[in-house]
Amino acid sequence: MKKLMNDSRYVVEEMIEGYVKAHPDYIRQLPENDRSLVTTKETREGKVGVLIGGGSGHEPGFLGYVGQGMADGVAVGNIFASPSPDPILEVTKAIDKGAGVAYLYGNYAGDIMNFGMAAEMADLEEDIRVETAIASDDVASAPKEEKEKRRGIAGEFFIYKAAGAAADFGYDLDEVVRVAKKANENTRSMGVGLSPCALPQTGEPSFEIGEGEMEIGLGHHGEPGIEKGPLQTADRVADRLVNDILEDITISKGDRVAVLVNGLGSTPLMEQYIVFRRVEQILSEKGIEIYRSYVGNYITSLEMGGLSVTLMKLDDELAKTIDHPVDCPMFVQK
Amino acid sequence: MKKLMNDSRYVVEEMIEGYVKAHPDYIRQLPENDRSLVTTKETREGKVGVLIGGGSGHEPGFLGYVGQGMADGVAVGNIFASPSPDPILEVTKAIDKGAGVAYLYGNYAGDIMNFGMAAEMADLEEDIRVETAIASDDVASAPKEEKEKRRGIAGEFFIYKAAGAAADFGYDLDEVVRVAKKANENTRSMGVGLSPCALPQTGEPSFEIGEGEMEIGLGHHGEPGIEKGPLQTADRVADRLVNDILEDITISKGDRVAVLVNGLGSTPLMEQYIVFRRVEQILSEKGIEIYRSYVGNYITSLEMGGLSVTLMKLDDELAKTIDHPVDCPMFVQK
Incomplete structure (x- = not known):
């Protein structure tokens, strides 16, 4: 690379x-x-x-x-x-x-x-x-x-x-x-990896993955995931990631969440928003309220391909922290 | 892809x-x-x-x-x-x-x-x-x-x-x-392309480039650049891009500029900041004042690899526009 x-x-x-x-x-x-x-x-x-x-x-x-x-x-x-x-x-x-x-x-x-x-x-x-x-x-x-x-x-x-x-x-x-x-x-996250990154020192890919394959649950240093299989549509990937999260933490109708769709490096914003679209549909169908959404490269792995979905279940105190303004060089929220 | x-x-x-x-x-x-x-x-x-x-x-x-x-x-x-x-x-x-x-x-x-x-x-x-x-x-x-x-x-x-x-x-x-x-x-920009993107409709790369090659002046839809050659160090790439800009527009000692190092899609922020480091050195050596800097993916080409350097020479009016706060979903400035 x-x-x-x-x-x-x-x-x-x-x-x-x-x-x-x-x-x-x-x-x-x-x-x-x-x-x-x-x-x-x-x-x-x-x-x-x-x-x-x-x-x-x-x-x-x-x-x-x-x-x-x-x-x-x-x-x-x-x-x-x-x-x-x-x-x-x-x-x-x-x-x-x-x-x-x-x-x-x-x-x-x-x-x-x-x-x-x-x-x-x-x-x-x-x-x-x-x-x-x-x-x-x-x-x-x-x-x-x-x-x-x-x-x-x-x-x-x-x-x-x-x-x-x-x-x-x-x-x-x-x-x-x-x-x-x-x-x-x-807070719960689930990721999918599509393509590896390379360490500058070695130039070697951080993990092996075939053409047309994806890896569910891949770690953000290339740690092995839980399942490798053929690349699926954005909607099916979103279904899988959100489903795994909701099986792990109880988020019910009327609950509020903050959502983060996080690009790992080389996955375009276009694809991240296409995945967010489906995440929103699923949550909306379940009556879960999206309090605030973040889509973009927030925590990356060099030029790795893929993304993750994160949900944080909010009470009033956490909602207040999410609303709090931030002024950092790489992230500003009014 | x-x-x-x-x-x-x-x-x-x-x-x-x-x-x-x-x-x-x-x-x-x-x-x-x-x-x-x-x-x-x-x-x-x-x-x-x-x-x-x-x-x-x-x-x-x-x-x-x-x-x-x-x-x-x-x-x-x-x-x-x-x-x-x-x-x-x-x-x-x-x-x-x-x-x-x-x-x-x-x-x-x-x-x-x-x-x-x-x-x-x-x-x-x-x-x-x-x-x-x-x-x-x-x-x-x-x-x-x-x-x-x-x-x-x-x-x-x-x-x-x-x-x-x-x-x-x-x-x-x-x-x-x-x-x-x-x-x-x-405003003047100069870019370098390292790897192509692919249109979703075709999956075909937007341009051809060899392993270990870069293309200076590549357009952000893959339009041909002005020179293809071996990939050089970040410092030599920055030298070339800034040099071509400064040969095109007179920016003198004491002038102020806004700087944008813009990632094209898959080039990590780490590399963008390494390039910015050299841009700052060159401008500093010439006594050109950096009024404000932007580093990141501001205008991309899907998952294209590479980046561009942009300088905008500022008068008081343009400096005031650069300072003006912005609150957009993908860009916030306080």
């Missing part, structure tokens, strides 16, 4: 450099680690700091979601790899304004280890209280009874948005993390 | 249906043509109506740019094909509030014919005054002396933003079109 890059070893550094130069009013690097980015709008005294992070290659996740109404800072890892504890700790120190810091990330072993170490260092060395909410929205990645084993995928967007809003509302650390965990409990 | 669709004949209809269902607070269809979309925020009495349009497959262009601060309505064509006069006329009637309507579109024969016919019908049948500004920002598509023959590509985004702001400022029709034309005069 062709890449516009200079040296595959420095793609993350060069991306960050370009990103900071493109949006100097929004984002700045911290002095010790060039993988530590924080909002230029100083975190308010007494506001809980919201820290997100994870591997690169998911842009606009995660660095694109630092700004007003979402995260205060991000620690950036290598492509599809967790950031190390040092940048996480540096961001933690920068965004702690006396109220502690909420760590939000997807359920991956490397992230759990590195964010866990950083949290311990923040406590022991800096006396900063850290609490954590881990996203595990991918229905396909473990059985219903073991939600805590599931991967975090596109639903992370809703979880970060909910926590960012809660922190802005002035909630304390326990409350921010409670909201983030509730958002995660209420 | 794999597509998430139902029937290739109805991809545009189904996309529009999904789009309107996803953003009912923003956009609605008019009764006579399902390709006629207007903002739900009623156009102010006495405000110039701003009408954009063109083929589908360029999402978020063009339907994504209907909303406050940009266009009042859009006429949607088939994939890579102009809309017919009927939807254009219907939108014209809906958004005319006594001050006339500005038509903005790219320089393609089909668009010129169809928008021209609609303008004539608006005048003769409805007594609505229409004036037109045609985008022709693609440096590669004709020599400097014949700018009026050039194609419109990603720079259309700046031209629509400038005109939308001018209309919001309360400028009259002549003034809105003057600003749009000035924006076009001051």
Whole structure:
């Protein structure tokens, strides 16, 4: 796969450099680690700091979601790899304004280890209280009874948005993390992969898939899904994804949901809206109210082909977080 | 190429249906043509109506740019094909509030014919005054002396933003079109193509390109570029694109520009920011001030691989249009 890059070893550094130069009013690097980015709008005294992070290659996740109404800072890892504890700790120190810091990330072993170490260092060395909410929205990645084993995928967007809003509302650390965990409990995603991406270092495809095939439940680093089969129509794909979600979480007539149709990289908006069309039909037939819809590339996997559908079941508190305005370089909501 | 669709004949209809269902607070269809979309925020009495349009497959262009601060309505064509006069006329009637309507579109024969016919019908049948500004920002598509023959590509985004702001400022029709034309005069784009897209109807690639090759100056429907050669580094590609722009328009030390690095579809944000990094270096070395930067998929060509660089030279009036807030389903600026 062709890449516009200079040296595959420095793609993350060069991306960050370009990103900071493109949006100097929004984002700045911290002095010790060039993988530590924080909002230029100083975190308010007494506001809980919201820290997100994870591997690169998911842009606009995660660095694109630092700004007003979402995260205060991000620690950036290598492509599809967790950031190390040092940048996480540096961001933690920068965004702690006396109220502690909420760590939000997807359920991956490397992230759990590195964010866990950083949290311990923040406590022991800096006396900063850290609490954590881990996203595990991918229905396909473990059985219903073991939600805590599931991967975090596109639903992370809703979880970060909910926590960012809660922190802005002035909630304390326990409350921010409670909201983030509730958002995660209420969020389910199911994806379909059509074509692989390639790591810049190797140029090798992230998974194998035949012409005319699709893979249901594929992870966003190319982790195996639950079923490979012939490519179906957009409507049948939407039926399958929404059906699997609704078998996993009870969403009933009259309930409200936020919907995210998330492109994985190379799938055009046209196809994403065609899939959304069917998602809306299904929910409408069931009397489930769509409170707000997001369609686009929110958490990607480089140039992977495919998309996911995410539903977050809303109560009044989560609906309020969804309505909260956001001003980030890669996502603005009025 | 794999597509998430139902029937290739109805991809545009189904996309529009999904789009309107996803953003009912923003956009609605008019009764006579399902390709006629207007903002739900009623156009102010006495405000110039701003009408954009063109083929589908360029999402978020063009339907994504209907909303406050940009266009009042859009006429949607088939994939890579102009809309017919009927939807254009219907939108014209809906958004005319006594001050006339500005038509903005790219320089393609089909668009010129169809928008021209609609303008004539608006005048003769409805007594609505229409004036037109045609985008022709693609440096590669004709020599400097014949700018009026050039194609419109990603720079259309700046031209629509400038005109939308001018209309919001309360400028009259002549003034809105003057600003749009000035924006076009001051805007230059250069693109590079790495991989083709495929039309849903045929599945055939839009152009041929070898492994390890790139094509400089490729049009955004796959029109031939000016040079095919081996894929170069991101920095050398940026050098070439910016150099060709700066040979075409005088932008001097102390001048201000708006920059757009526009992904064509499947090129990840990571690569777009790596290219932006070098664009910023070049401009900075020349003492050219970047007033505002946009990086992302603003006007695409389905899943085409590659990107373009656009510079718009700013005077105070154009800078003010760039700062103007926008609230559209696919683009929000605070």
